[in-house]
């Protein structure tokens with residue numbers, strides 16, 4: 536199938552890109568094209584205008600500071616994954632990105648594009664939400680920062696207005712005493728997750744101060760749960776099982792072609808326990 540006809544613009548500046556978006560309510564931004572182009576080809580998206588931002592300068596940076604990691608709109612997954620400072624400041628970025636698609640897709644696809652595409656089966660929206668990150672967006676009307684918790688409205692739907700361009704995403708740094716874990720099951724390496732769980736555990740000595748998990752490919756939107764209560768008595772096989780049970784009590788897994796809702800519930804239990812264990816061990820190693 537071929538895409539429905541659309542106009543194409545490739546602006547050379549941010550201002551030009553924002554004017555193009557403002558002038559056409561049905562416009563779509565093109566970043567890496569790894570999700571948009573298939574949607575166009577299948578005619579699941581039929582914008583009147585495609586605004587290709589690949590010639591806009593200054594959007595491809597990855598900057599790590601003690602506060603966190605800022606990823607520009609044109610930073611490819613591969614560039615983010617290769618950035619040692621980013622992986623050190625927030626190790627969950629590296630763990631999760633290694634599970635995003637295949638190298639050829641990571642070479643072109645952008646991390647910000649993946650977030651704005653808002654697929655509940657994608658790793659980075661859940662990671663951004665778990666970490667309490669945010670996205671900076673601009674339009675001809677001004678700029679604003681959208682917290683990840685306020686970004687995902689529904690499947691493939693965000694709270695960005697039609698004229699807004701996401702210029703960067705910010706992932707907060709790993710806090711003191713914290714560790715991270717990421718566990719994923721997919722049918723083949725590089726495929727979208729059938730289920731994945733990202734976890735952050737924060738310790739004070741042996742005491743679990745905080746245990747939170749983000750779920751990929753479980754519900755319609757990236758979902759985060761606080762599981763601290765289950766690990767209040769320490770981390771062992773029984774409390775990890777309790778954490779898995781607590782997780783499933785707070786979720787409503789969807790069934791699809793790849794996994795029934797029951798199978799997903801099973802994966803949630805198993806992967807939650809594994810991800811929390813990994814995050815706990817990571818926190819201990821770092822302290």
Ligand SMILES: Cc1cc2nc3c(=O)[nH]c(=O)nc-3n(C[C@H](O)[C@H](O)[C@H](O)COP(=O)(O)OP(=O)(O)OC[C@H]3O[C@@H](n4cnc5c(N)ncnc54)[C@H](O)[C@@H]3O)c2cc1C
Nearest residue numbers: 564566567568569570571636644645648649657658701727
């Ligand atoms: C075979 C295959 C396997 C894949 N597997 C995975 C996987 O396992 N996990 C995963 O997470 N992803 C996977 N992907 C998707 C991949 O990660 C894409 O790169 C990503 O979803 C979208 O990034 P992009 O830069 O290609 O965005 P595009 O395709 O260019 O855009 C996607 C959407 O986001 C909008 N958009 C993009 N950037 C901006 C911006 N800066 N401001 C406003 N709107 C914007 C576009 O308008 C469009 O609606 C896979 C893709 C393929 C083809």
